Amino acid sequence: MSSENWIDISNFLGLKKGEMTDFDYQDKKIMIANINGDFFASDRVCTHAYVDLTGGFLNESEKTVTCPLHLSSFDMKSGNALNLPAEDPLQVYKIKREKNKLFILI
Numbered sequence: 748m749s750s751e752n753w754i755d756i757s758n759f760l761g762l763k764k765g766e767m768t769d770f771d772y773q774d775k776k777i778m779i780a781n782i783n784g785d786f787f788a789s790d791r792v793c794t795h796a797y798v799d800l801t802g803g804f805l806n807e808s809e810k811t812v813t814c815p816l817h818l819s820s821f822d823m824k825s826g827n828a829l830n831l832p833a834e835d836p837l838q839v840y841k842i843k844r845e846k847n848k849l850f851i852l853i
């Protein structure tokens with residue numbers, strides 16, 4: 748049996764387009780982003796060094812987040828690192844929206 752759970756994060760529905768915020772769940776440091784009205788979630792610690800990506804830059808047209816320290820960008824859909832120095836992908840999480848509820852699969 749899977750240990751994955753859909754967690755209710757409806758409290759983030761008020762996040763505005765182009766914004767991201769942090770969400771801690773157990774030992775996970777996650778970020779939730781609103782990109783053009785769609786919600787995305789990934790780990791928020793850069794895979795290059797210990798930097799919080801919510802202090803970085805969200806690009807809504809590219810659907811990427813850019814690290815504030817060495818400017819590696821990550822694809823918010825796949826988590827892939829798009830340019831050096833980061834090479835490892837960010838863990839991404841599925842999000843689903845049902846009526847006025849928002850859930851993340853952890």
Ligand code: FES
Binds near residue numbers: 793797815816817833
């Ligand atoms: S800490 Fe993020 S690219 Fe270096």
